[in-house]
Amino acid sequence: MLRVITAEAAYTTEELADILGLSIATIRKYNFHFAKIGVQFTKKHGRLAYTNDDVTIFHELKKMYANSEMTLEKAVITVAKKFNLVQIPDTPPNISTEKQTLIIEPLEAQMKEIQSYIDAKI
Incomplete structure (x- = not known):
């Protein structure tokens, strides 16, 4: 059987989670934090499609965070x-x-009020 190997694999969120040994929820959480700083991953047919480079990025994040x-x-x-x-x-x-x-200034005023309250309770 002939097997075609593409230069760039496309993994689903589920496949990425399996590869990294993480839950799908963790991958989504990582994605959320990447999106907060402007990093977007590729979408195919409305679903995220992770490349081999993306796998490396997520692996590095997993390692660094752990x-x-x-x-x-x-x-x-x-x-x-x-x-x-x-x-x-x-x-x-x-x-x-x-x-x-x-x-x-408003924060300092709030802190003084909180300190007064704490002092009064003690």
Whole structure:
């Protein structure tokens, strides 16, 4: 029997989960976090179709998340940077001092109220 091998395999979410030894829900959760930073995987006929490169990316994420104390979000960003999937700045954009003050002042007031409440209860 002749078997045609394509250069780029297309795996379903279920197949990717089997390959990586993860649940389908975990693959979907990983996908959600990738999507939050702008990484989209290929779709064929309305369903996700993962390539061999995608398998490598998910394998790296699985390994990194399991062997470190970083959050899933941080692991996804680290993997995305490693594979050049998106350009993510290392530092957040600068916020003017005036905007920082507008953000911080209400929070400081809330913290004082909470501290007063705690002190009163103790």
